[in-house]
Amino acid sequence: MKEVHVAVGVVRQGDRILIARRPDDAHQGGLLEFPGGKVEPEERVQQALVRELDEEVGLRIDPRNLRPVIGIRHDYGDKRVFLDVWETDRFEGEPHGREGQPVQWLAVDALHDDDFPAANRPIIRALRLPHQYPITGDAGMDGAALVDHTCRRLAALRPSICLFRAPWLSRDAYLDAAGQLLDWCSARSIRLMLHGDPALLASIPAAGIHLPWHVARRLDTRPLASSGVLGVSCHQEDELAHAAHLGADFVTLGPVAETASHPDAVPMGWPRFTELAARATVPVYALGGLSLEDVERAREAGAQGVAGIGTWWSNC
Ligand SMILES: Nc1nc2c([nH]c(=O)n2[C@H]2C[C@H](O)[C@@H](COP(=O)(O)OP(=O)(O)OP(=O)(O)O)O2)c(=O)[nH]1
Ligand SMILES: [Mg+2]
Incomplete structure (x- = not known):
């Protein structure tokens, strides 16, 4: 046909x-x-x-x-x-x-x-999502310092959605910080996304969950109600298809360029990103080594916008 x-x-x-x-x-x-x-x-x-x-x-x-x-x-x-x-x-x-x-x-x-x-x-979905999807960074930071720093960066950027990613924290430390961030974000209409396992949402009623690929690959159905937001980290075509099968509201795809946070990952470059985004059936954020200046370029490449740490976390 x-x-x-x-x-x-x-x-x-x-x-x-x-x-x-x-x-x-x-x-x-x-x-x-x-x-x-x-x-x-x-x-x-x-x-x-x-x-x-x-x-x-x-x-x-x-x-x-x-x-x-x-x-x-x-x-x-x-x-x-x-x-x-x-x-x-x-x-x-x-x-x-x-x-x-x-x-x-x-x-x-x-x-x-x-x-x-x-x-x-x-x-x-795409119309409900912004063109920037900031992700928290700074491995090693924890406790009040991490919460304070995150709030300061959020106050400067004023995003409508944000991913709290801190895989170096224990589950308890992560939940403790996420709870404080959720209070702060809710008061400012910022949708806070948790990172990791969908069960985290039972402790902290954040806007949604962002699944690292190693979590997403083990699931076969959408792990939260349609009122919540589901993001999935993808790096290649079959992962995009699986994320769509899970009913993801959006995915991140990368790394597009070289990135300090994942120095060993091989960048896919814009041409490959464009090809994959064209075949995706969910909104796709370009991720990896990008900055806010890349939003226009990313949209021309078929992206919802730019996601990342480097886009906003530094330059305090
Ligand atoms: N315009 C439009 N079409 C949509 C949307 N969603 C969606 O699945 N479609 C499908 C339905 C149709 O199969 C196709 C658009 O065809 P159409 O009927 O608008 O085409 P057309 O205006 O050229 O009309 P015609 O000459 O066939 O009468 O795309 C949407 O939001 N807007
Ligand atoms: Mg028409």
Whole structure:
């Protein structure tokens, strides 16, 4: 079955997104959708999206204002699609359903998986995630010093999500520090991710769990409810597939470049990263030897953004 290349548009106004309803008689009919449609032969995806947004909802967009969100391959059984998703918050015109379809502005939190075609799940995940995923560092630091330092760095960066990674601590020491960080983060709307075994969440009700690959590989089903956030550390293609099978909300993939925290790991480089991200069916953060300056480059390579220690931990 030939794959259909679909240009999909995430049009933002503040924190709300333009959503349409697919006609009852269309493929995946009756469900909600991001406006868009098939890329015609000879058309670039951005051109196709500019055309579709005009035809479907009456908006005029400059293709230079489109930014990549994610690319998702999905097999519906009766149709195979490649959803090539782009976003913009710059448009002219008042959106209206030019093909008679209802359109509305919905907050990201009001987008529910079951209202959309199945292929949209990772798109909704991607829209809920930021472009930076900071990970704590500094092997050897512990106790109050580690908690204080982490809070100071978080106060400076103000991320919306953060991974507390400290594999050098005992389980008790890790849980103690994580409990203090959770109080601090909750008061500032920072989603704190724990690192390691899903059972940690029973002691500390953090936003979610990030599984190192050696933990992820032993699991066969998603280890937490869909309201929690599941991240998985991946390094190669079969690991990405397993993370998707576990229902991961996102993965990290790397190392992309050489990194001081894992000096023995062989970097995959941007070309390989781009290839793997294109085949992934969950949002992928680029990891390893990157800094905040690499966010744009990572997004061009198909990433959700940049994850890492070096991105924010030093330069206190
Ligand atoms: N536009 C859009 N299509 C989606 C989404 N999710 C999803 O699985 N699809 C699928 C459904 C369709 O099989 C395909 C898009 O086709 P379409 O019906 O929008 O194509 P089109 O606008 O060119 O319409 P037509 O010429 O076939 O009438 O992608 C989504 O969020 N937006
Ligand atoms: Mg369409």
